[in-house]
Amino acid sequence: MRRSERIVRITEELLTHPYQIIxxxxxxxxxEAAKSSLSEDLGIIREVLEMEGKGTLETQAGAFGGVRFIPGISNEEAVSFVKGLGRELATGDRVLPGxxxxxxxxxxxxDILDRAGRMFAERFGKHQVDVVMTVETKGIPLAIATSRYLHVSTVVVRRDQRVTEGSAVSINYVSGSGRRIxxxxxxxxxxxEHSRVLIVDDFMKAGGTAKGMIELLQEFRSEVVGVGVFMETAEPETKLVSNYVSVARLSKVDEFARNVEIELGNYFSKNYENNVLGNIQQ
Amino acid sequence: MRRSERIVRITEELLTHPYQIIxxxxxxxxxEAAKSSLSEDLGIIREVLEMEGKGTLETQAGAFGGVRFIPGISNEEAVSFVKGLGRELATGDRVLPGxxxxxxxxxxxxDILDRAGRMFAERFGKHQVDVVMTVETKGIPLAIATSRYLHVSTVVVRRDQRVTEGSAVSINYVSGSGRRIxxxxxxxxxxxEHSRVLIVDDFMKAGGTAKGMIELLQEFRSEVVGVGVFMETAEPETKLVSNYVSVARLSKVDEFARNVEIELGNYFSKNYENNVLGNIQQ
Incomplete structure (x- = not known):
């Protein structure tokens, strides 16, 4: 097999199997290649991925050695993505009644799901996520995009119990903003049981829904390793969940002037590690 | 730039931008490469993709020429995927009350969403799909997987009207099996308006939900170019929608013996083109 053909095949295999050891x-x-040639190929692939800010390769040495693709996103691409998103959401007539x-x-x-998914994969990938969890309906696309890059399953919390789900655990929770049960x-x-769970959702105002999901997980003796939201609101400043990562922040919605302001989320703040680690279940 | 490095970069760019002209x-x-060298690189990439059954490249000649990745799946991979899925669903205690x-x-x-998404992309890709549409909740992951490969948006029909959706069009429909409104x-x-829509859903029994979605699309003066379902049931044999593509078919669920039989869907039937083209809105 020609070298260039081999390189295409390895690149394809790695990119379509994130987090899976080959x-x-x-x-x-x-x-039919020597391991030394493969190592050289993998070196080039890793170099390109890192240079383009698409992630990296992780190689394990030894007789059972293997390689896996760790997807990611460069800070530059993430900033330009969220800024573009902010501009787009601030124009057009997007303010609804209420x-x-x-x-x-x-x-x-x-394109948006892909970048947001890579941002969550970049930020939470090293925390051995077993499952991405979200609540129906609007968080599902984000959760699917994230779980694809982390190569784990998505689990969807339902608002009501369905016959097609079998026996279920239900909890009541207080929505943070509306104070409704x-x-x-x-x-x-x-x-x-004992899964390590990344919670992903589209929107966080007071954080009541995320807090509800964390409580629900206790019924499954499972651990929250992170909370990722696409858009948080600046108000209320104090959320019911202490640690979370946001892609963007909605700092102002003026219903009458039909004016919207969107900032970079806390994903970009310097001490972002604080938003991932630590006791998220407090 | 070394040739092998260039090949990795082009492969990565194509694979992560399906249906987008580069x-x-x-x-x-x-x-900094001659077009003749690029053509050679693209030839190798296309050869590998086709050999591995992952799709192909489409090249447009001329001064404004470009290339795009058309994702797909080989019949061999699709058969082995659905057979494995059938075995998995037939074992384990998956029969629920009712x-x-x-x-x-x-x-x-x-892994399952990826293959099902590539099957729908393979089957419907040539029909200029503008939008993938599904109904909440369980169809959403499939729709997202499909729309990623077709590089179009997913649109989610809601069961009820939400304040976060703005003004909406609602219709009543009769669920085919339950005869409920x-x-x-x-x-x-x-x-x-005037979008070309691919409907994707997880399950089709009588087809009432798909029929409802087709009716809803008429309110948007939009056209259905196909219906893809993950699992159809063998009964009732006559569906309310005349043309659809199914990945798998549930031929038997015995609640008492807790026994399930799953077959290949009509995706695999020889005259499958009949399931895509023709007057789907009849």
């Missing part, structure tokens, strides 16, 4: 012995056999911001359309766009429900079969 | 002039500039089959977990798994609603802002 054995060097298998590669060597399939491509002061809500219409952003359902952007949450269905593959709401219910959420998760199928018993959806997740093994 | 200009040859831009590539030549960025990589004879429902639990499959929410598989619809959250990235249900409501579905789609935000006015979600889709421009």
């Amino acid at each position: 054995s060097l012995t298998d590669l060597a056999k399939r491509f 002061g809500y911001l219409y952003m359902t359309d952007v949450l269905g766009r593959p 709401q219910t959420m429900s998760l199928s018993r079969r959806s997740m093994p | 200009s040859l002039t831009d590539l030549a500039k960025r990589f 004879g429902y089959l639990y499959m929410t977990d598989v619809l959250g798994r990235p 249900q409501t579905m609603s789609l935000s006015r802002r979600s889709m421009p």
Whole structure:
């Protein structure tokens, strides 16, 4: 096999299998190549991925050695993505009655989901996530985009219990902003106990829904390793969840002037590690 | 730039931008390469993609020429995927009270979504899809996986009207199996008129929900170019929608023996083109 052909095949295999270890012995056999040639190929691929800010490769040495693709995003690409998003959301007539911001359309766009998913993968990838969890409906596309890059399953919390979900655990929680009692429900079969869970959602105002999901996870004896939201609101400043990562922050919605201001989220703040680690279940 | 490095960069760029035209002039500039060398690189990449059954490249000649990645899946991979899925769904205790089959977990798994998404992209890609549409909740992951490969937006029909969606069009429809009147609603802002729409859903029994979505689309003066479902049921044999593509078919659920039989869907039938083209709105 020609070298350039081998490089295309390895690049394709790595990119489409994020976080999955590919054995060097298998590669060597399939491509009838010496491990030293493969190492050279992998060196080039890693160099390009890092240079383009798309992530990196992680190589494990030894007889059972392998390589895996760790997806990511450069700070530069993330900043330019969120700034562009902010401009887009601030123009057009997106302010709805009640002061809500219409952003359902952007949450269905593959380019936006791809970048947000890579941002969450970049930030939470090293925390051994077993499951990405979200609540229906608008958080699902983001959760799917994130779980694809982390190569884990997405689990969807329902607002009501459905016959197609089998037995479920339900909890009541207080929505942070409205102070209303709401219910959420998760199928018993959806997740093994003692899972490490990344919560992903589209929007966080007071954080009541995220807090509800964290409480629900205790019923599954599972641990929250992070909370990622696409858009947080500046108000209220104090959220019910102490640690979370936001892609963007909605600092102002003026229903009458139909004016919106969007800033970079806390993903970009210097002490962002504080938003990931630490006791998130406090 | 070394040739192997250039090949990695082009492969990465193509794979992560399905259906998006990349200009040859831009590539030549960025990589300081002659177009003839690029053509050779692209030839190798296309050869590998086709050999591995991952799709192909489409090249447009001329001064404004470009290249784009058309994702796909080989029949071999699709058959082995659906057979494996069938075995998995037939084992384990998946029969729920009422004879429902639990499959929410598989619809959250990235490996399964990836293959189903590529199957729908393979089958519907040539029909100039503008939008992938689904109805909440369980169809959303599939729709997102499909729209990523087709590089179009996903639009989610809601079961009820939400303040965060702005003004919406609602219709009542009759669920095919239960003969109950249900409501579905789609935000006015979600889709421009005269869109070409691919409907994707997780499950089809009688087809009432798909029929409802087709009716809803008439309110948007939009056209259905195809209906793709993950799992159809063998009964009732006559669906309310005449043309659709199914990945798998549930031929038997025995609630008492807790026994399930799953077959290949009509995606694999020889005259599958009949399931895509023709007057789907009849």
